Amino acid sequence: MATAAVGYSRWRSTAASLRLSVLMFLADPQWLIPSMIAPVIFGLVAFELFRGAGPYFLTYAILGAGMMSMWGQTLYGSGWATGQDREFGTLEPTLQSPTPYLYIVLGRVVWNVVSGLIGGGIVYVVVVLAAGGPPSLPNPLAFAILFVFVMLSLAAVGVVFAAFYVYTRYAGFIQNIGEFAFYVGTGCMFPVVLLPFWTNPIALVFPPTWALDALRYNSIPGYVGFSWGFEWDLVGAVVTTAVYLAIAGTVFHRVERHVLEVGNLADF
Amino acid sequence: MLARDGPAIETRGVTRRFESRKGFLFRDITRTDALQGVDLTVERGSIFGLLGPNGAGKTTLTKILSTLLLPTGGEARVLGHDVSRDADWLRPRIGLVLGGERGLYNRVSGRDNLRYFADLYGIPPVEREARIRTVLERVDLSTAADRRVEEYSRGMKQKLHLARGILHRPEILFLDEPTIGLDPKSARETRKLIRSLVVDGVTIFLTTHYMFEAEELCPQLAILSKGRIVARDSVDNLRQLVGGDRTLEAEAYGFEDRELATLRHLPGVSKVVEEEYGPATRLTIRVRTEETGVDEVRRVLPGHDELSVRERRTSLEDVYLDLVEEEAR
Ligand SMILES: Nc1ncnc2c1ncn2[C@@H]1O[C@H](COP(=O)(O)OP(=O)(O)O)[C@@H](O)[C@H]1O
Ligand SMILES: [Mg+2]
Numbered sequence: 001m002a003t004a005a006v007g008y009s010r011w012r013s014t015a016a017s018l019r020l021s022v023l024m025f026l027a028d029p030q031w032l033i034p035s036m037i038a039p040v041i042f043g044l045v046a047f048e049l050f051r052g053a054g055p056y057f058l059t060y061a062i063l064g065a066g067m068m069s070m071w072g073q074t075l076y077g078s079g080w081a082t083g084q085d086r087e088f089g090t091l092e093p094t095l096q097s098p099t100p101y102l103y104i105v106l107g108r109v110v111w112n113v114v115s116g117l118i119g120g121g122i123v124y125v126v127v128v129l130a131a132g133g134p135p136s137l138p139n140p141l142a143f144a145i146l147f148v149f150v151m152l153s154l155a156a157v158g159v160v161f162a163a164f165y166v167y168t169r170y171a172g173f174i175q176n177i178g179e180f181a182f183y184v185g186t187g188c189m190f191p192v193v194l195l196p197f198w199t200n201p202i203a204l205v206f207p208p209t210w211a212l213d214a215l216r217y218n219s220i221p222g223y224v225g226f227s228w229g230f231e232w233d234l235v236g237a238v239v240t241t242a243v244y245l246a247i248a249g250t251v252f253h254r255v256e257r258h259v260l261e262v263g264n265l266a267d268f
Numbered sequence: 269m270l271a272r273d274g275p276a277i278e279t280r281g282v283t284r285r286f287e288s289r290k291g292f293l294f295r296d297i298t299r300t301d302a303l304q305g306v307d308l309t310v311e312r313g314s315i316f317g318l319l320g321p322n323g324a325g326k327t328t329l330t331k332i333l334s335t336l337l338l339p340t341g342g343e344a345r346v347l348g349h350d351v352s353r354d355a356d357w358l359r360p361r362i363g364l365v366l367g368g369e370r371g372l373y374n375r376v377s378g379r380d381n382l383r384y385f386a387d388l389y390g391i392p393p394v395e396r397e398a399r400i401r402t403v404l405e406r407v408d409l410s411t412a413a414d415r416r417v418e419e420y421s422r423g424m425k426q427k428l429h430l431a432r433g434i435l436h437r438p439e440i441l442f443l444d445e446p447t448i449g450l451d452p453k454s455a456r457e458t459r460k461l462i463r464s465l466v467v468d469g470v471t472i473f474l475t476t477h478y479m480f481e482a483e484e485l486c487p488q489l490a491i492l493s494k495g496r497i498v499a500r501d502s503v504d505n506l507r508q509l510v511g512g513d514r515t516l517e518a519e520a521y522g523f524e525d526r527e528l529a530t531l532r533h534l535p536g537v538s539k540v541v542e543e544e545y546g547p548a549t550r551l552t553i554r555v556r557t558e559e560t561g562v563d564e565v566r567r568v569l570p571g572h573d574e575l576s577v578r579e580r581r582t583s584l585e586d587v588y589l590d591l592v593e594e595e596a597r
Contacts, residue, residue, distance in 0.1 A: 007360055008390040016387030020373065020380070027375035027416070089370025093432065096336050097388040098359040104388075260338045263286055263331075 013099040017107025021081065025115070039069040039119040043126030056220045058135035062127050063215065066120040067208075070151055073116035074109065078158035081108045082165035091166070092265050095256060102252040105162040109155045116151050137219050146215040153207035153237050156244035163251045166259060207244055210237035274348045276440050276471040277310035277333060281342035284328050284495075302328040304495040305342065310488070315462065315472040317486030319479060319584075321592055325495040326475035327366075330444045333473065334364040347439060360389060363438035363470075365429045367446055374418040378409060378428050381417060382435060389436035403431045407461060423454030430461060440471040447481060459485060479585035493592045506587045515582040516553040516565055520572040523549055530568045535559040539590075548574070554582070 025031050046065035050057040082105065085091040095101060128134050137143050203209045213225040214233035226233060259265050284303040290296045302325045310316040320326050331337035333346055335355040344351045349358050373381050382400045391399060404410045407427040412420065417428065426446065433441055446462060447455035462485060465472060476482050482489050483503055490500040499506055523542065528551070531540050536557030543550050553565065562577045569575055 008388060012387050012390065012393070016384050020376070020384050023376045023380055024373065088373065089366075089368070090373060092336055092366060093364065093371055093385070094388065096334060096359060096362070096364050097385060098356065098390065099388040260336065263284075263328075263337045265336065 008097070008099040008103075010103055013103040014107040014110070017104045018110050019107075021108050021111035024081075025111070034069075034072050035115050035119055036122065038072065039065065039122035040126050042066075042068045043123040044130060046123075047127050047130045056135070056223075058127060058131050059137065059219050062124055062135060063212070063219075065123045065127065066147070067150070067212065069119035069123060070116035070154060071208075073119055074112045074151065074154040074158040077112035077115070078105055078108045078155075079161040079165050082162045086165065086265075089266070095259070095265065100252065101166060101256060102159075102249060105159055105248075105252070108162070109158055112158060113151050113155050116154070117148065120147060120151070138221060139218065143215070143219045146211070146218055149237065150208055150211040150215055153211040153241045156207050156241045156248070159248040160244055160251065163248065163255050166252070167255045204236070205240070207237055207240035210234075210240060275309050276312040277308060277316075277344075277346055277473065279306050279308045279329075279333075279342065279344040282306040282308075282329070282332065282339045282344050283341035284325070284332060284337065285340045302495055303332075303339070306492075306495070306497055308490060308497060308500065310471070310473060312471045313466070313469055314488065315466055315474055315486045317482035317489035318473065318475040318492055319477065319482045319489055319588060320475070320492035321477055323494075324477075324492045326477075326492055327444050329492070330364075330366075330442050330473070330475055334362050334442045335359055336364070360436065361439045363433035363436070363441040365433040365441070365443045365446060367426055367429050367444060367448065369422065369425065369449075372417050372425060372428060375416060377414045378417055378420070378424075378431075379404070379413040381428060382431060385432050386435055391436060399435065403435050406434075406464075407431045408457070421454075423450050423457070426450060426454065426458060427461075430458070434465065434470075438470065440473065441465065443472060443474045445475055445477065447476070447478070479583065479588045483584040491588060491591050498591045499587075503584055506584065507582050514555040514579060515586060516555060516560075516562060516577060516579050518551040518553065518565055518569060518575065518577045519545060519548050520569070520575045521548055523551060523569070523572075527569055531565065534564055534568065552586070554586070 025035075042065035043061070046061040046068075047058075050061040050064065053060065082091075085094060094104060210233050214230055214237060216223045217225055217230040217233060282303055283301065283305055286300045286302055288298050288300070290298065306325075306329060318326055318329065328337065332339050332344055333351060335351050335358055338352050346358055347361060351358065373384070379400060382403065383396065386396045386400060400413075401410070404413050407430050409424060409427050409431060412424060417425065420428065430443075430446070433443070443462065447458050450458060459481065462472065462474065474482075474485060486503070488502055489506070490497050491506075492498070528540055528542065531537060531551070531553060534555075536555050536559055537553060538556055539552075539554040541552045543552070555561075562579055565577050566575065569577075
């Protein structure tokens with residue numbers, strides 16, 4: 001046979017994974033529920049929940065509901081798609097290809113970030129419609145940028161979660177237990193400082209905790225979050241996100257080796 | 269390149285143990301020794317068959333050779349490279365077809381499945397579509413290419429598996445039971461396709477538990493039984509291995525032990541096996557020389573009204589059953 005293709009291209013593999021994610025999304029209408037319908041419901045519930053709670057209740061509602069829908073998209077999305085690879089039996093041919101699995105996950109994460117932001121946008125529109133007007137944001141541009149930043153910090157956690165799904169078919173079980181703790185712990189709905197003190201150090205392990213606190217500082221005048229304030233929140237978020245991505249790189253390499261040793265790739 | 273002229277596959281003492289944990293808190297550990305020291309050399313450029321019954325370890329060996337599983341002992345080299353250490357080098361050069369209903373993205377089209385894997389194998393974008401078209405034509409899937417895989421029949425899915433396996437033009441192609449579960453027509457087409465691939469100089473490593481398939485496709489083969497290679501030779505030599513290349517069959521309603529003993533003492537007879545065949549009994553007689561034929565067998569089995577005796581070619585199946593049977597004892 002003529003020349004064999006040798007190797008892979010990182011960006012092309014990531015793009016291929018992103019493309020497949022979109023195709024799978026379009027092919028399966030059940031995805032409309034978490035990605036389109038859930039944000040509407042979260043938005044309405046959050047609006048009722050925070051109604052009248054101070055002058056900035058609209059911002060709280062948008063952040064709370066936005067986080068909930070984005071959280072589902074990213075964290076769940078990338079892990080779940082990997083679980084599906086097990087279920088479909090596509091994990092084996094994918095790992096057999098020259099592309100490291102990390103790039104497959106990155107492609108999915110890009111899609112999850114995009115669809116998470118769409119969900120966040122839906123929440124915003126729903127809350128604004130329910131309130132009859134937009135929230136008063138001191139700096140709308142910074143709000144938008146920080147919103148995307150929060151999303152990226154969530155994505156970093158999603159990548160690490162995906163590694164669990166490659167590691168074992170019991171990842172879904174592990175994630176379900178961790179889900180609640182994570183959701184409350186990172187202060188998705190309520191600021192972390194409102195939680196019992198002992199949970200704070202745990203919450204700081206998650207990049208979104210920092211990013212979200214920064215976002216609240218930025219968009220809610222008089223907000224009382226972590227005592228170190230907005231700037232150090234940003235630094236913390238960047239550092240923890242970088243650490244997660246670095247861990248993900250190593251973890252994936254090890255996990256790929258581990259599954260070849262154990263031989264559980266075909267389990268689902 | 270280092271490995272141009274060496275064998276396609278070389279294994280020495282390859283073992284694989286699986287440990288599965290069951291019960292509360294993983295207390296019960298079950299150990300399965302799927303491969304118990306496999307030594308194998310496969311030359312380049314033809315179809316090599318690995319034949320063995322279910323559970324023999326065929327899939328395990330295939331996965332080890334295609335870098336999807338690490339051996340727990342021994343050494344395996346493919347294209348001159350160690351499967352545990354040089355997986356990155358090997359993966360682009362290996363095609364693997366595990367086949368079956370699973371392993372494909374069912375909700376998208378066959379073409380989109382191939383596009384995805386083409387990208388993962390780093391096929392240049394300018395070549396991608398043309399290559400997919402060629403491969404689809406080759407497996408006769410062009411007209412169905414844009415339909416969702418979930419609408420495909422079992423045979424079409426197998427063709428798509430094969431298309432994916434050859435898309436990146438691998439130097440060596442692993443096919444694990446490529447015709448299992450296919451209807452006879454699809455199985456025939458698949459075998460034809462496999463044969464056509466050798467023309468391109470690809471080395472094919474094929475596993476099967478159908479003896480006729482190995483006989484039809486593979487000039488060289490090995491028989492795997494309970495994790496061990498029990499024979500490794502050409503089809504003709506394997507026939508010789510179990511005592512000659514002629515087989516006579518005699519059928520009637522029951523034979524006496526005395527008759528069997530007489531048969532066993534005819535010149536050149538190496539083996540007589542008795543089995544129930546519906547209401548009748550069938551004797552399979554393995555003969556090494558020309559002296560004993562249909563007439564000689566008839567002569568020592570007088571008094572059977574319904575006796576039928578015929579000569580047939582010794583099939584690989586005979587060899588195979590003998591070997592696997594011996595191993596089982
Ligand atoms: N992942 C695994 N975990 C535990 N046992 C396994 C695993 N894979 C295969 N085995 C066992 O190893 C043996 C060989 O299996 P396999 O290679 O699939 O055989 P074949 O493909 O020849 O039918 C069988 O006893 C099987 O149950
Ligand atoms: Mg098998």
